[in-house]
Amino acid sequence: MAGKKQRQRKLARERYERRTARQAHRDRRTRQWVISVIAVVVVAGLAFGGILLATRSTGTTATSAPTPSASASPTPSPTPSTVAEPATHCTYLANPPAVRKVTVPPVTPDYQATYQATITTNRGPIVIDLLNSKATCTVNSFVHLAEAGFYSSTPCPRLSTSGSLYMLQCGDPTGKGSGGPGYEFASENLTGATYPAGTLAMANTGAPNSNGSQFFLVYQNSSLPPDYTPFGKIVSGLNILQNVGKRGYGPPLNSAGGGAPKESVEIESVTIKKT
Numbered sequence: 001m002a003g004k005k006q007r008q009r010k011l012a013r014e015r016y017e018r019r020t021a022r023q024a025h026r027d028r029r030t031r032q033w034v035i036s037v038i039a040v041v042v043v044a045g046l047a048f049g050g051i052l053l054a055t056r057s058t059g060t061t062a063t064s065a066p067t068p069s070a071s072a073s074p075t076p077s078p079t080p081s082t083v084a085e086p087a088t089h090c091t092y093l094a095n096p097p098a099v100r101k102v103t104v105p106p107v108t109p110d111y112q113a114t115y116q117a118t119i120t121t122n123r124g125p126i127v128i129d130l131l132n133s134k135a136t137c138t139v140n141s142f143v144h145l146a147e148a149g150f151y152s153s154t155p156c157p158r159l160s161t162s163g164s165l166y167m168l169q170c171g172d173p174t175g176k177g178s179g180g181p182g183y184e185f186a187s188e189n190l191t192g193a194t195y196p197a198g199t200l201a202m203a204n205t206g207a208p209n210s211n212g213s214q215f216f217l218v219y220q221n222s223s224l225p226p227d228y229t230p231f232g233k234i235v236s237g238l239n240i241l242q243n244v245g246k247r248g249y250g251p252p253l254n255s256a257g258g259g260a261p262k263e264s265v266e267i268e269s270v271t272i273k274k275t
Contacts, residue, residue, distance in 0.1 A: 098181050116273040135230065137186065
């Protein structure tokens with residue numbers, strides 16, 4: 001009798017241990033599933049929230065930043081203030097380092113001028129009407145950098161071909177997506193901003209008023225929050241960008257989405273026509 005009871009207790013203990021092991025296994029799988037879901041949500045959130053981040057440079061390999069004159073930023077503050085358009089005065093705040101030696105743009109823009117930019121690339125020219133009456137200080141900066149040769153011989157390191165973002169990002173001479181001109185300025189033209197095919201807009205770090213030199217060219221209608229200053233409309237050469245987009249991207253990948261275009265694009269020069 002004693003032997004039978006011992007066997008029963010042993011069998012019961014083994015059944016209990018098996019149930020416990022199965023439950024522990026199910027618990028581990030549940031935790032892994034939850035962690036995976038959280039990871040996907042976080043990555044998706046980062047990708048959307050950082051769609052067009054132009055990350056700040058550490059400055060370890062950049063050239064010395066220009067020293068803005070007192071007139072370039074007459075009232076220094078943590079961030080530039082938004083101005084009415086067309087702007088008659090612009091504020092550019094120091095944000096070193098500058099990846100190429102360049103001065104700060106003039107603080108008094110020619111807000112009545114009409115500007116057309118031609119971005120000459122190794123794939124062909126892209127002609128853009130700049131929206132000077134709607135984003136005066138942005139256009140003022142872009143024209144200044146173009147005329148200073150800041151954009152000459154620079155790669156466009158990032159292509160996005162996602163379901164909500166179709167663009168080529170350029171404007172960092174280092175080709176790393178972290179370089180800038182050594183200053184920053186306020187966003188403009190954001191009220192009701194949309195990003196249809198043919199839009200030229202500023203990239204930023206994700207922080208308010210963190211515009212520098214980087215910009216992106218939209219080659220297909222894209223869905224973005226109105227956080228990126230639209231300052232131009234492509235009038236010729238959109239097909240060049242569309243062909244680059246069709247080829248897709250590869251490594252190095254960008255943490256905010258997309259990667260290096262398989263059909264590499266280099267800006268040879270940016271020329272400005274003023275009327």
